[in-house]
Amino acid sequence: MDTREKLIETARNLFLQNGYGNTGVAQILKTADVGSGSLYHFFPTKEDLLLAVLHKYKELLHPMVIQPVFDRVTDPIERIFGVLDGYRQMLVMMQFSMGCPIGNLALELSNSHPAARQLLAENFTGWRLAIEKCLNDAADRLPENVSAEGLAQFVLTTMEGAVMLARTYRNLEPYNNAVSQLRDYFDRLLKDGTEWSEARPAPT
Amino acid sequence: MDTREKLIETARNLFLQNGYGNTGVAQILKTADVGSGSLYHFFPTKEDLLLAVLHKYKELLHPMVIQPVFDRVTDPIERIFGVLDGYRQMLVMMQFSMGCPIGNLALELSNSHPAARQLLAENFTGWRLAIEKCLNDAADRLPENVSAEGLAQFVLTTMEGAVMLARTYRNLEPYNNAVSQLRDYFDRLLKDGTEWSEARPAPT
Numbered sequence: 001m002d003t004r005e006k007l008i009e010t011a012r013n014l015f016l017q018n019g020y021g022n023t024g025v026a027q028i029l030k031t032a033d034v035g036s037g038s039l040y041h042f043f044p045t046k047e048d049l050l051l052a053v054l055h056k057y058k059e060l061l062h063p064m065v066i067q068p069v070f071d072r073v074t075d076p077i078e079r080i081f082g083v084l085d086g087y088r089q090m091l092v093m094m095q096f097s098m099g100c101p102i103g104n105l106a107l108e109l110s111n112s113h114p115a116a117r118q119l120l121a122e123n124f125t126g127w128r129l130a131i132e133k134c135l136n137d138a139a140d141r142l143p144e145n146v147s148a149e150g151l152a153q154f155v156l157t158t159m160e161g162a163v164m165l166a167r168t169y170r171n172l173e174p175y176n177n178a179v180s181q182l183r184d185y186f187d188r189l190l191k192d193g194t195e196w197s198e199a200r201p202a203p204t
Numbered sequence: 205m206d207t208r209e210k211l212i213e214t215a216r217n218l219f220l221q222n223g224y225g226n227t228g229v230a231q232i233l234k235t236a237d238v239g240s241g242s243l244y245h246f247f248p249t250k251e252d253l254l255l256a257v258l259h260k261y262k263e264l265l266h267p268m269v270i271q272p273v274f275d276r277v278t279d280p281i282e283r284i285f286g287v288l289d290g291y292r293q294m295l296v297m298m299q300f301s302m303g304c305p306i307g308n309l310a311l312e313l314s315n316s317h318p319a320a321r322q323l324l325a326e327n328f329t330g331w332r333l334a335i336e337k338c339l340n341d342a343a344d345r346l347p348e349n350v351s352a353e354g355l356a357q358f359v360l361t362t363m364e365g366a367v368m369l370a371r372t373y374r375n376l377e378p379y380n381n382a383v384s385q386l387r388d389y390f391d392r393l394l395k396d397g398t399e400w401s402e403a404r405p406a407p408t
Contacts, residue, residue: 019312021225097315106372107311108223111301121372153369153378154385158358161365165357168310168325174357181358185389188396 004042004052006032012053016101019108020050047113050105054119057102058126066130076137077186080155083131084179087159088172096170099163102127128152142193151189158182208246208256210236216257220305223312224254251317258323261306262330270334280341281390284359287335288383291363292376300374303367306331332356346397355393362386 001009010032014023025046029036043049069082087100098104102123109116132152139148158178165174205213214236218227229250233240247253273286291304306327313320335356343352362382369378 017315019225021223099311103368104311106368107303107308110371110374111221117372117374121374124369124372150381150385153381154362157362157365157369157378157382157385159365160368161361161363164307164310164364164368165328165361167314168321168328170314170321174361177354177357178361181354181361181389185385185392188389188392192392 003034003038007034007039007042007049008052008056010034011049012056012101015050015053015105016098020105021108047116050109050113050116051119054105054116054123057123058119061123061126061130065127076134077141077190079134080131080186081179081183084155084159084182087163088175088179091163091166091172091175096167099167100160103160103163124156128156131155140193142189144193146189146193155182207238207242211238211243211246211253212256212260214238215253216260216305219254219257219309220302224309225312251320254313254317254320255323258309258320258327261327262323265327265330265334269331280338281345281394283338284335284390285383285387288359288363288386291367292379292383295367295370295376295379300371303371304364307364307367328360332360335359344397346393348397350393350397359386 007028011023011028014028014031025036025039028034028049029039039049043052065083065086069079069086073079073082090098102120105116106120106124110120128149129152132148135142135146135148135151158181162175162178165178166172211232215227215232218232218235229240229243232238232253233243243253247256269287269290273290274283277283277286294302306324309320310324310328314324332353333356336352339346339350339352339355362385366379366382369382370376
């Protein structure tokens with residue numbers, strides 16, 4: 001790995017563990033085992049490094065979050081719940097110490113760092129588009145008036161809120177609950193989308 | 205307002221605007237116009253002040269967030285959406301610079317401050333219980349197998365995720381979308397809860 005990549009990976013991990021504000025330059029240099037000259041050469045400011053980290057997250061979305069699920073699962077609706085399963089595993093593996101990296105940085109930096117905010121929004125949009133694709137692939141099973149974009153964004157909303165609650169309560173229950181409520185909502189949509197309600201005789 | 209209260213109110217506002225880590229002691233003293241002797245008398249550490257702020261949020265939940273809506277709206281389901289409207293107004297009034305104070309602090313402090321984490325969880329639980337009460341009041345209109353606790357927590361999940369996305373995108377669309385998807389889910393639950401599906405003749 002070259003020095004620039006090493007700095008980005010180190011910063012990505014430290015920001016995830018400690019947040020952006022709590023990560024010091026000295027800590028980045030020490031963890032990456034890189035001299036300050038190299039750091040300032042590649043990233044004149046700490047914010048430049050942050051923006052590189054957020055670009056990296058955009059690059060990693062498909063190979064790290066989406067594709068492993070899509071390779072394993074073919075049903076488009078189950079792909080959505082497969083992606084959500086990934087976050088459950090992450091919460092458990094990290095013992096609730098890490099949430100969604102984008103969500104964390106979004107709440108920390110949305111006010112103070114407009115350029116980062118823009119890239120955070122692009123990360124959210126990329127995630128939403130991957131879910132939206134699944135919903136479009138399952139469009140013939142959903143009611144006609146469902147907006148794939150709106151429903152995909154609702155899945156993202158649910159994931160982010162559920163990760164936040166699970167981290168705060170330090171247990172999976174809020175995450176599992178949110179996913180099972182979302183599943184119930186999907187079941188109702190799918191039922192409505194595949195029933196020929198017009199063909200049913202009117203109640204007497 | 206006495207000095208202790210003044211310090212709590214000042215810290216509450218500064219933590220909301222800038223986060224906990226980014227709020228300095230000097231800034232608290234200056235904004236509250238209080239001497240450092242008084243601060244250390246009431247709050248030996250910054251974390252003591254944080255815990256007092258989180259206790260204050262628990263106290264304020266009903267008079268500030270819940271009761272104004274319950275006074276205006278009587279239908280229990282509409283009370284839930286009335287509470288959600290309050291967060292939409294807050295986002296607009298503050299031009300997306302502030303989100304849910306508890307959600308912000310939850311992501312900032314869940315790892316590093318176990319005592320605060322506990323109080324953050326208690327704040328979430330208080331909010332959930334207020335929504336759960338509405339759902340229990342509307343139990344006869346919902347399907348029998350709906351868990352009021354689980355659905356109330358899903359409402360909280362939705363609110364927190366939606367506030368996060370609205371702040372990141374700096375517009376209301378993600379918030380409005382989440383509320384309208386949640387409304388669609390409620391409509392489906394209410395429809396299912398009030399239909400006598402067993403009494404309907406089987407399709408021929």
